Amino acid sequence: MVTAKRKVLAICFTASAMLAAAGGVTANSELLKMQQNANDWVMPNGNYASTRYSELNQITAKNVKDLKVAWTFSTGVLRGHEGGPLVMGDVMYVHTPFPNKVFALDLNDDGRIIWKYEPRQDTSVIPVMCCDTVNRGLAYGDGKIIMSQADTTLVALDAKTGKKVWSVKNGDPSKGETSTAAPMVVKDKVYIGVSGGEFGVRGSLTAYSLKDGKQVWRGYSMGPDSDTLLDPQKTTHLGKPVGKDSGINTWKGDQWKIGGGATWGWYSYDPDENLVYYGSGNPSTWNPVQRPGDNRWSMTIFARDADTGMARWVYQMTPHDEWDYDGINEMILVDQKINGKMRKALVHFDRNGFGYTMDRVTGELLVAEKFDPAVNWATHVDMKTGRPQVVAKYSTHQNGEDVNSTGICPAALGTKDQQPASYSPRTGLFYVPTNHVCMDYEPFEVSYTAGQPYVGATLSMYPAPGGNNLGNFIAWDADKGKIVWSNEEPFSVWSGALSTAGDVVFYGTLEGYLKAVDAKSGKELYRFKTPSGIIGNVNTYMHNGKQYIAVLSGLGGWAGIGMAAGLTDPTAGLGAVGAYASLSNYTQLGGTLTVFTLPD
Amino acid sequence: MLHFRFSKPILLATLALTYSITCYATPSKADYKSFQPSPDQPYYFEDGKVDFGTYNGFRRYHADCHVCHGPAGLGSSYAPALLDSLKVMTWGDFVNVVISGREGRDNMIMPSFAKNVDIVTNLSDIYAYLKARADGVIGATRPAKFPKVKKLIADN
Numbered sequence: 057m058v059t060a061k062r063k064v065l066a067i068c069f070t071a072s073a074m075l076a077a078a079g080g081v082t083a084n085s086e087l088l089k090m091q092q093n094a095n096d097w098v099m100p101n102g103n104y105a106s107t108r109y110s111e112l113n114q115i116t117a118k119n120v121k122d123l124k125v126a127w128t129f130s131t132g133v134l135r136g137h138e139g140g141p142l143v144m145g146d147v148m149y150v151h152t153p154f155p156n157k158v159f160a161l162d163l164n165d166d167g168r169i170i171w172k173y174e175p176r177q178d179t180s181v182i183p184v185m186c187c188d189t190v191n192r193g194l195a196y197g198d199g200k201i202i203m204s205q206a207d208t209t210l211v212a213l214d215a216k217t218g219k220k221v222w223s224v225k226n227g228d229p230s231k232g233e234t235s236t237a238a239p240m241v242v243k244d245k246v247y248i249g250v251s252g253g254e255f256g257v258r259g260s261l262t263a264y265s266l267k268d269g270k271q272v273w274r275g276y277s278m279g280p281d282s283d284t285l286l287d288p289q290k291t292t293h294l295g296k297p298v299g300k301d302s303g304i305n306t307w308k309g310d311q312w313k314i315g316g317g318a319t320w321g322w323y324s325y326d327p328d329e330n331l332v333y334y335g336s337g338n339p340s341t342w343n344p345v346q347r348p349g350d351n352r353w354s355m356t357i358f359a360r361d362a363d364t365g366m367a368r369w370v371y372q373m374t375p376h377d378e379w380d381y382d383g384i385n386e387m388i389l390v391d392q393k394i395n396g397k398m399r400k401a402l403v404h405f406d407r408n409g410f411g412y413t414m415d416r417v418t419g420e421l422l423v424a425e426k427f428d429p430a431v432n433w434a435t436h437v438d439m440k441t442g443r444p445q446v447v448a449k450y451s452t453h454q455n456g457e458d459v460n461s462t463g464i465c466p467a468a469l470g471t472k473d474q475q476p477a478s479y480s481p482r483t484g485l486f487y488v489p490t491n492h493v494c495m496d497y498e499p500f501e502v503s504y505t506a507g508q509p510y511v512g513a514t515l516s517m518y519p520a521p522g523g524n525n526l527g528n529f530i531a532w533d534a535d536k537g538k539i540v541w542s543n544e545e546p547f548s549v550w551s552g553a554l555s556t557a558g559d560v561v562f563y564g565t566l567e568g569y570l571k572a573v574d575a576k577s578g579k580e581l582y583r584f585k586t587p588s589g590i591i592g593n594v595n596t597y598m599h600n601g602k603q604y605i606a607v608l609s610g611l612g613g614w615a616g617i618g619m620a621a622g623l624t625d626p627t628a629g630l631g632a633v634g635a636y637a638s639l640s641n642y643t644q645l646g647g648t649l650t651v652f653t654l655p656d
Numbered sequence: 657m658l659h660f661r662f663s664k665p666i667l668l669a670t671l672a673l674t675y676s677i678t679c680y681a682t683p684s685k686a687d688y689k690s691f692q693p694s695p696d697q698p699y700y701f702e703d704g705k706v707d708f709g710t711y712n713g714f715r716r717y718h719a720d721c722h723v724c725h726g727p728a729g730l731g732s733s734y735a736p737a738l739l740d741s742l743k744v745m746t747w748g749d750f751v752n753v754v755i756s757g758r759e760g761r762d763n764m765i766m767p768s769f770a771k772n773v774d775i776v777t778n779l780s781d782i783y784a785y786l787k788a789r790a791d792g793v794i795g796a797t798r799p800a801k802f803p804k805v806k807k808l809i810a811d812n
Binding site: 134136180189500505507611645 | 714715717723734764766767
């Protein structure tokens with residue numbers, strides 16, 4: 057007991073000393089520096105560029121086969137555990153799905169709990185979360201740990217004590233506004249979006265003051281220019297000014313007010329351009345016939361000024377969505393040669409099955425190619441207009457209400473969902489966890505009631521033709537727009553990838569395996585079965601001279617719905633379905649953190 | 657059992673339910689054209705096909721219910737399999753839970769759908785679909801269907 061107490065004191069002292077030392081530095085430069093320290097893992101995707109790459113190289117393609125479990129930690133929460141922990145110095149910060157607990161764990165003592173935070177939230181928020189009560193993680197800034205709770209309360213906790221410093225409400229769950237995203241801190245601000253595209257919310261990104269939680273600006277996905285923070289002349293779409301009220305004039309009547317475009321994904325930041333990048337989700341409802349027009353700016357990549365929120369450029373990937381291909385997946389910022397020219401690039405693997413490479417300074421579209429050959433809803437993206445060329449047979453709008461459009465690839469969960477990819481500068485490749493699932497989609501008329509589901513379509517999902525695998529883990533060349541290698545996975549890969557300077561790539565599987573593969577060839581080098589299916593993201597850190605790999609397991613999320621039950625019924629009569637056993641034969645629920653390292 | 661405060665939306669729901677229940681007045685199973693659903697026989701099934709109402713129940717279920725209760729009533733990691741629940745629940749139980757909502761085990765919450773027009777006006781169809789699933793009459797995929805039968809207003 058005495059030893060334990062002393063340790064707490066020691067940690068508190070170290071932490072305060074660190075903070076004191078950082079006192080004269082702004083929060084901005086603090087984080088810019090911290091994200092470069094490979095020993096720590098200070099933001100959900102490792103760094104502002106969201107590369108999920110680490111310079112640590114103790115664990116290599118040669119020795120990863122010897123990896124052993126160092127310690128484990130049960131979160132005590134069932135349901136889907138997305139995201140992953142942060143690590144700073146001697147402390148690891150772990151979050152959970154609803155009820156959104158946060159634990160600070162002592163890395164000097166096998167993860168002993170330093171403090172724990174558990175908010176009181178109204179359980180009525182649970183059923184207005186469309187796809188499980190997931191939460192994708194924490195942000196750090198200026199001595200605070202920041203979390204966006206399910207009920208949209210954004211809370212800042214003292215990193216040393218877990219005491220609440222401030223909290224602010226970002227949305228209204230009684231209107232279907234909820235939160236699942238991990239916030240991002242830039243300079244003196246915290247950024248957070250909103251979930252609820254299936255409830256007719258109007259998506260927005262909001263900046264709050266890191267100091268006291270006061271709202272600084274809010275940019276909506278649709279609405280008048282004063283709401284969207286789009287400048288009719290200065291904001292561009294593929295080089296052309298967007299024009300006045302572009303967030304209204306592609307909508308029928310007032311439909312933009314319940315237009316969706318939720319902002320529940322990941323946020324990236326380029327300090328040189330001072331731009332925040334993120335994507336917006338599906339327009340509401342899923343019945344495209346009910347909402348004619350391009351439905352701008354749903355399904356859009358936004359580049360907003362971090363200080364003012366004004367958008368420099370936007371790009372709508374899927375105008376007038378007819379398939380629920382949310383555009384919220386992560387934006388990976390890399391400097392790479394594209395078509396022979398050095399570019400400040402943004403690479404994005406969209407739900408719609410296209411891998412986009414853009415110039416992140418200007419918003420110019422450079423590459424748009426399918427990252428799964430099964431993708432069939434569009435033949436290609438017209439590089440001049442940026443519009444996908446929709447195949448009539450798979451157009452749920454052209455086929456109309458009450459008609460079942462069949463064989464559409466990908467399914468609504470996309471060729472890739474939120475599970476973030478990784479980029480290794482050593483190989484120049486992107487490592488992408490994917491789904492390989494197709495669907496039937498039948499839209500029909502629905503009515504809007506605040507706080508009630510506003511869906512308007514029924515879907516069936518099944519494996520893409522020609523195989524039994526529901527997922528692939530691929531390596532992608534963003535210059536050529538080509539798959540370099542592809543590993544089949546029996547289930548969708550719903551876990552964020554990690555690549556390292558040891559030329560190893562890590563990811564988790566729905567059966568619960570943590571896998572390590574060779575960054576160059578994709579050859580499997582190691583696997584370990586964790587207690588539950590993995591939908592969390594892998595990270596790495598260094599502590600006392602040793603490199604560790606950490607991952608949350610805990611089946612759930614959308615993957616836990618569609619995959620655990622429906623696709624695996626042998627009586628379903630869906631072609632190769634007999635080959636599937638239910639996921640529940642492999643794994644059960646339960647949140648556990650597993651930490652790996654090499655033996656001494 | 658139902659403790660309704662007669663707020664406007666609830667009243668609307670109640671009216672809609674009364675309508676649905678009146679649909680159940682004259683049970684019949686002669687063929688799909690003359691079929692009238694009842695709590696005892698909520699769906700019509702012949703030659704692998706269901707009546708249009710049951711098919712509509714399939715659609716509505718997969719719009720508003722399946723995100724929690726899983727595809728085809730199979731359940732999910734956070735809501736029970738209605739395929740099993742409907743083996744023991746009566747039409748009355750079903751209406752009660754959907755309209756009033758309830759708190760279940762392990763933090764499970766069934767919200768009230770009393771205000772949801774899409775649910776309330778299609779409730780007997782959703783029940784028919786789930787009952788057909790529970791009885792093992794139809795599989796997990798989209799059921800084949802008979803054409804929609806135009807009902808004369810006088811029928812009600």
